[in-house]
Amino acid sequence: MNIVFDFGGVVFRWHPPSFLARLWPHRVADAAQGALVAAQFFENYGGDWGAFDQGLIDADTVIQRIALRTGWPAAEVAQVVAAVPDELQLQVDTAALIAELKQAGHRLFYLSNMPEPYADHLERAHPLQQWFESGVFSGRVKHSKPRAEIFQIASERFGLAPETCVFLDDHPANIEAAKTLGWQALLFTTAGQARLDLVQLMR
Template identity: 65%
Template sequence: MKIVFDFGGVVFRWHPPSFLARVWPHRVPDETVGAEVARELFQNYTGDWGAFDQGLADAATTADRITARTGWPRDEVVAVMEAVPQELQLIQGTAQLIQDLKQAGHTLYFLSNMPEPYADHLETHHPLSDWFVSGIFSGRVKQSKPHPPIFDLALSQFGAKPQDLLFLDDHPANIEAATALGWQAWLYTTPEAARVELVRRGLLPR
């Protein structure tokens, strides 16, 4: 089986409410406020941040745009952006799943919405080429999920038909988009739940 992993929230920690509470405690006293601030900052990964994800704007331009839109001090916006790589810690349960799936003979890929600076960081600090046969970062191909072109690009790069792929992602919109294009897809919540599902599908031993 060919299995495609999202990165943020699946392979690497990405939880904006708690992240913002840690790096912006003067603005974000708790995760409830963090969720509200995250919606304004990341715009559900559209707008300013969406352009950053797609490689259509660099970090400096993105900081300028967020500052102009929100009125937050630019140095604070930059501080948040520079703290993202530290947030992207490996989720150990998923790392074990990756090893177990490889051991079971499956071929693994990744499809991640990730600006280029963060993609560079992940490649530098983790053995992605050992874990995955191939993968796509949105910032390098100027396309992002949930838009169909990046899924089409993935099919071409992975040399696969939609029905041959199982896509694991933590965003419902991305799962819906993949399913509409004929991919097998499952909404990822935790490594434990994913393991149960992979066993149910016969992809891992009980």
């Protein structure tokens, strides 16, 4: 199988409500309140953050835009932006799944909404080229999920027809977009569930 992994929330830890609760205890009392603050900060990965994801603006610009839009001090917004790389910790269970799939002979790729500075960090911190044959970061191709363009770019880069790819992502909108374009796609919740879903798909 040709299996394509999302990164944030799948291969690497990414849960903005708890992230902000830890980082901004003076603003966020718990993960429930963190969800509300995260919706303001990241705008569901549209708006300012979406432009950052797509490599259309840099970190300084996204900081200034979020501060202007929300009224939060730019220094506090900058704290969040700077803390993201440390938040993207490898998910041990998913790493084990990747190793299993690779050992079994499956071809592995990635397709991630990721601003360029964070993509650079992940490449420095982890042996992505050993784990995956190829991959696409949104910040480098100027398109992001769930738009059709990034799926088309990925298909072309991987040299694979969409229907031969199985996409794992934790966002329903990205799963639906992939399916609409002819990809096989599975909503990721845990590595254990993904393993079961993949086994079922292989039957």
